[in-house]
Amino acid sequence: MTANNRTVSGMRPTGPLHIGHYFGALKNWIDMQNDYEAFFFVADWHALTSNYADTSKLPQYVRDMVVDWMSAGLDPEKCAIYRQSDIRETAELHLLLSMITPLGWLERCPTYKEQQQQITDKDLGNYGFLGYPVLMTADIIQHRPRWVPVGQDQQPHLELAREIVRRFNGMYDTQVFPEPEARLTPAAKCPGLDGRKMSKSYGNGIFLQDTLEELTPKVKTMFTDPARLRKSDPGNPDVCNLFPYHKLLASPEVQAEVREGCTGATMGCVNCKKMFLQNLQTFLEPLHERRAAILAKPGLVDEVLAAGRERAAKSVKETMELVRAAMHMD
Known part of the structure; x- marks a missing residue:
């Protein structure tokens, strides 16, 4: 039964x-x-x-x-x-x-x-x-x-x-x-772009159907460590809004590289976002390919x-x- x-x-x-x-x-x-x-x-x-x-x-x-x-x-x-x-x-x-x-x-x-x-x-x-x-x-x-x-x-x-x-x-x-x-x-x-819970109603989401053209400006404006105002300021990945996504999408080696660069003030948030955007694109590409194939069959x-x-x-x-x-x- x-x-x-x-x-x-x-x-x-x-x-x-x-x-x-x-x-x-x-x-x-x-x-x-x-x-x-x-x-x-x-x-x-x-x-x-x-x-x-x-x-x-x-x-x-x-x-x-x-x-x-x-x-x-x-x-x-x-x-x-x-x-x-x-x-x-x-x-x-x-x-x-x-x-x-x-x-x-x-x-x-x-x-x-x-x-x-x-x-x-x-x-x-x-x-x-x-x-x-x-x-x-x-x-x-x-x-x-x-x-x-x-x-x-x-x-x-x-x-x-x-x-x-x-x-x-x-x-x-x-x-x-x-x-x-x-x-x-x-x-x-998976925090939203502004640090709040990710939600469509907040306008702070990264959606599975987002194209690279839509993702780029979103990632550029993404909140990071609020205490890090300049590249020369040491950061704290554990309070950064972006670092949880490196944990999900990047290899352990890249995560370690980002953490070292952030805490040692040798990597700026701009480069960190570029790495995230590249990993995000790699993750979403097969999803977008499958989406196109599905939509091609009404x-x-x-x-x-x-x-x-x-x-x-x-x-x-x-x-x-x-x-x-x-x-x-x-």
Whole structure:
């Protein structure tokens, strides 16, 4: 009954993906597709929890996300790539789980409290926002996976999913759902150009689809060590906004060279940025080549989503038959 070789994850389609999305999640997904039966979904229903007022861009964002994923290296031959709303049984499972989930579990969710304080330009006083962890649980457990790739900050969400699973299995005296386990994604520091969190809304992102012409002025204006005003001033790579990217993109030898040049005031920030831009270009070139090939086939995204829907629907159908039987609703 348990599909121990399965993994599931998704992203909300809210705009183009940046380099933080790649190192924070996609890189791990790309590795896992080779070793697991993997399901990756574009979470368009989740996008409505905060962007429910204007849905006009959502269809294009869904397609753009699939292109970004495949450009980065997700292979639809190795994993199922599907749109969340194409699997209507997810909504049924969400409804059934919402009946047994105590309100207090949702109200104590750290993200619920934090985002209510931080997002002040939207009304988040709706059930969709409060109850999205239940929908997220349905997204995950409908495939009965063993592993869910998450960052450290998402562990409370997964633990809530595990609590809901324990409650369902105990209440209906069944073992339909295994408790999903976290597959921690290694932390990757990807600060924005201005030192804040990288975000489209801040205008400080390095996006996977950015061309060299777009990247060059961005990198030139990138914040570095605020205390280093001249090349002759010794710098501190550990507080520099740029150095984390050398850790991600440069060899250990180059990292050591940059650190020595910065702390010894023999390398200026201009040269440091040039090195970063070159490494960034080398990293993005194969992504751009794959993107061009994907866009040259107008029907490819539809084909990928259709194939992914078929694979995901088969998995979910099997689960829902067990759920309905356990709840005497079959």
